[in-house]
Amino acid sequence: MEMKNIFNILVDIKEARSIIQPIVTQNDSVVFILEVMENGVPFDLTGATTVSLANTRRDNNVVLTQGTKVGNKATFILNSSETAIAGSVVAMAQFYDVNGRVSTLSFPYQVVVDPTGNGYIPSENEATLIEIVLNDGPLIIQSAEDAAIYANEQGDYALQVATDNETRYLNAVSSVASRNSAYPNPSHGDTVRVTNISTSFRYVLGTGWVVTDVYNPTVIDNINQQLAQVSKLGEVIDLSKWGIKNDGTNARATTDGINNALQWYSSNDYRHVLLPSGTFLIDSVNESGTAKSRNIDTGIKIPSNMIFEMSSDTILKVESNASASYACIYLSKTQNNITIIGGQIHGDRKTHDYTGDPTHSTHEYGFGIYLYGASDIIIDRVTIKELTGDGIILFSPGLINYDVNNPYAPPSRIRISGCVIDSSRRNNISITACDQVIVENCQILNAGINDGIHDGTAPRYGIDLEGYGEGSIDYETPLKIIIRNNKLVGNVNTSVGNFNGYEVVITENFSDNIISYGFGTDTIISNNVFKRIDNLKIAIGSLGVSEGKDGNHVTITGNTINGFNVGVDIRGKNVTVMGNNISNVNTSILCFQAEEVLISGNIAWKCAVDAVKILQSKFVSLIGNSLRDTLFGVRIEQSSTNIIINNNSVDEYGTGMKITGGSCTIKGNTFNQGNYTTKSYHLIFDTNVVVLIENNVFKRPGSYVIFGTGGSGTGRARIIKNVIEDFTGSSPVFFSTIGKYEFISNEIISGLTSGIGTAVYLVSGINNALIIGNKFYATTSHVLTNAINTSLASNSKIISNVCLNGGITSAAGDVLNGNIVI
Structure with missing residues (x-):
């Protein structure tokens, strides 16, 4: 039999479990077989593509052990690195698939020192025990007798010391x-x-x-005092003592019993109270309140300085009611330093009477957990579902600088972690006022869905950050919010909407719907993954600048977007979009009514319509992006001004760039139309545009590489130091409409092998064009019909051009000077 030390360990991805701590010896052959559960139910690992065990040793170094999996079991064979340092090791199993990662809760094991050093294995040449006894027996026996005498003497001495020091x-x-x-x-x-x-x-x-x-x-x-407090941790509520039912009956007595118990424990300095398994029917309506405030001072009210823990199968069930508003757990501004752990909250969405409170017919104020000014709150691993309003709401009892008798008291220092919030009728989480909130490692699912019985109600957001204000005055502010590492799926209208929050960070989430910075200020949207398969919706959206503010000050970076209609919709002022990867969309980046925008270092590919589209915007810089496999590389329309398009790579496109109206600079870009199915223009602009086209390279284009057309001719086109390599069309530079054209110091290389061709062609009505210092030559033996043809235009200035392929056909009145035609 192969010598291995095998440990079978039960772990869970959500629910803490006590295990017998494995003790392993350095250099032993150790195998961990983990049985993985989710809230006590076997967790299927079939879809996992990678299985690993992260071992954090006593020296804080992390060693990864690769494993195998079958069903819900994962097997890991430890190597010497995991046990190299004696002491406690904290381990966490992690399972990956193409969409993300799931981790178990951590468990410890103990490493003890190998007494033989680096792993003692006896050799075949070493003497056996019986050989040693036969050869050296008498000497060993004498040594043992001497040791026994010494031990007896030392024992007598130790007994005397113990007697003298007896206490x-x-x-x-x-x-x-x-x-x-x-x-x-x-x-x-x-x-x-x-x-x-x-x-x-x-x-x-x-x-x-x-x-x-x-x-x-x-x-x-x-x-x-500390010992007395320790003895009061983890007290389980005695249901019978307080008249509490755990069979889903008698809501009023159950609600009063839980609240009375919590108050008693608090008064007697118990800090950690546990509500055991069962279904607890909760009276969540304050009948003495007005229709819209019956969720005030109702439901379960947890005292300050308390941990309220529920078992994973503990359910607080809202009693069906007809109130437009209610709260299952209510924490006011006098309730602080509270932790809620585990359990479930079930709303009455499917059984609610929506005909009550006709003056508030939307019935959108039924809440699972209502933080009405409470601070220093942790909500950890709670499942909340099917509320008539919101799963969790943060709200201030007063407004900013409004009523001295009811001061503004936003919920502060709030952490919502590891929760599942599902199928709330309005929003899963609403934050109207706060100061420092973290929402992390949660599943935010199906907000506002139509459940087959009752439709959702607006706005139907996964997370809604929306304070109250009038004009430029804020009366509530969602402030300093971090939303990270959450799964946001199935929320009807929006995953996260930052309508007007401040200092909001939205990072490392998975989303199948829009995350919007809205009118928000100082927002960061980073390193999120957006995924759809229907090319609907916007991944990252916006609204504009909040009234009275100088800009949005938004950074959008490191996001991966796939399968949406629009990847990033930029509006407002002072926005940076950098380092995002956007694919399989209709439009990758849309810039509408925006200003002071930097779009840099992004990758946009497989765009059915536009890689970048800019409308009614100004002071937009498009720098260093890679745009590929798209009908339009860049479109600038509707009088967008002061647009800079520099150092971008545009590949495999129908039309590389199209500019209609406004002003822009296009410098240092590379265009390569490649094998795109439907080829059109490379760079087309109308004659109302003020445009500088400089130092760009066009690789192996067909006709109409630089094409001026349309408009009234009020603009000006300066085309300087560009390179057109191996063109194969009949007219790479074509000015077809009245306008002001300057074509200076460009290099045009023909790749034509047959047919007629003119490198630069001007049509009738164009006056005073400048064609200066350009070079025309070919990489083939085919000769162009014309290098330059201005015969239909008038008063062209054709100066110092070198025509190594094709001649010059000019009009009467043209000025020709210093040209070389060979």
């Missing part, structure tokens, strides 16, 4: 007199603390009471 602690007394009366016949080693003089005494036989310690009484009192 038995007796109950403390208030004075020396009390000591003498309480312990009139002390024994050797009795030790007692006398509190009025802060002194400890020990009784020594033959000597009497002697002082052993003078202590600090405050320290002793603090320790006793």
Whole structure:
């Protein structure tokens, strides 16, 4: 049999479990077989493509162990690196597929030192035990007898030391007199603390009471208080004592019983209270409240400074009602420093009576957890579903600088982690006011869906950041929010909407719908993955600049977007879009009514319509992007001005760039139409545009490489130092409409092998064009019909051109000077 130390370990991806801690020896052959669960149910690992175990050793180095999996079990064979450092090791199994990663909760194991060094294995030449006994037996026996005598002597000495230092602690007394009366016949080693003089005494036989310690009484009192607190952690609520039903009946008595129990535990300094398994029917309506405020001071009210924990199968079920508003758990501004762990909250969405409260017919104010000004709150691993309004809402009882008797008190320092929030009728999470919130590692699912019984109600967002304001005045502000590492799927209208929040970071999430910075200020949207298969919706969206603000100050970076209608929709002012990867969309980046925008270092490919489209915008810089496999590389329309398009790579396109109206600079770009199915223009502009086209390279184009057409001729086109390589069409540079053209110091290389061709062609009506210092030659033996043809135009200035392929056909009145035609 192969010698292996095999440990079978039960782990869970959501629910903490106690296990017998494995103890392994360095250099042993160790195998961990992990049975993976999700809330106690076997977790299928079939779809996992990679299985690994992250081992964090005592020296804080992390060693990865690759594993195998079958069903819900994963097997890991530890190597010497995992056990190289003796001491505690914390391990976490991680499972990957094409869409992401799932991790188990961590578990510890202990590494003990190998007593033989680097792993002792006896050799075949070493003597056996019986050989040693036969050869060296007498000497070994004598040594053993000597050792026994020495051990007996040392044992007698140790016994005497123990007797001399024997100590038995007796109950403390208030004075020396009390000591003498309480312990009139002390024994050797009795030790007692006398509190009025802060002194400890020990009784020594033959000597009497002697002082052993003078202590600090405050320290002793603090320790006793801490020990008392420790003894009050993790108290399970006694349901029968408080009249609480866990069978889904008697909502009023159950709600009162839970609240009374929590208050009693709080008053008696219990800090960690557990609600056991079962279904608890909760009366979530404040009947004395107005129709819109019946969710105030209702449901479960957890006292301050308490951990309220529920088992994974504990359900707080909202009793069906007809109120437009309710709250299952309510935390006001006087309730702080609270942690809610585990359990489930079920709303009454499917059984609610929507005919009640006709003045508030939307019934959108039924909440799972209502933070009404509460602060220092943790909501951890709670499942919340099917509320008539929101799963969780953060709201302030007052407004900013509005009413001194009801001051603004936003929920502050809130953490929502590891939760599943599903199928809320309005939003899964709403934040109207806050200061410092983290939402992380949650599943935010199906907000606002039509469940077959009742439709959702607007806005139907996964997470809605939306404070109240009028004009440029904020009365509520969602402030300093981090939304990270969440799964946002199935939310009807939006995954995350930052309508008007400040300092919002949205990072490392998975989303199948829009994440919008709205009118928000100082927003970062980074390293998210967006995935759809229907080419609908916008992945990253916007609305504009909030009234009274100087800009949005938004950064969008490192996101991966696939399968949407629009990848990034930019609006507002001061926006950076950098380093994103966008594919299989209709339009990769849309810039509409925006200004002060930087679009840089992005990859846009497989775009059915546009890689980049700019409309009614100004001061937009498009720099260093890779645009590929798209009908239009860049389109600039509707009087967009001060547009810079520099150092981009545009490949495999129908039309490389199209500019209609406005002004732009196009420098240092590379165009390669490649084998795109439907080929058209490379760079086309109308004659209303003020455009500088400089130092661009066009590789192996057909006709109409640079094409001026349309418009009234009020613009100006300056085309300088461009290279057109191996063109194969009849007219690579074609000016077909009245306008102002300057064609200077360009290099045009023909790749034609047959047929007619003119490198630069001007049509009737064009006046005073400048064609100066250009070079025309070919890589084939075929000769162009014309290098330059201005015969239909008038007053052209044709100066210092070198025509090594094709001649010059000019009009009467043209100025020709210094040209070389060979």
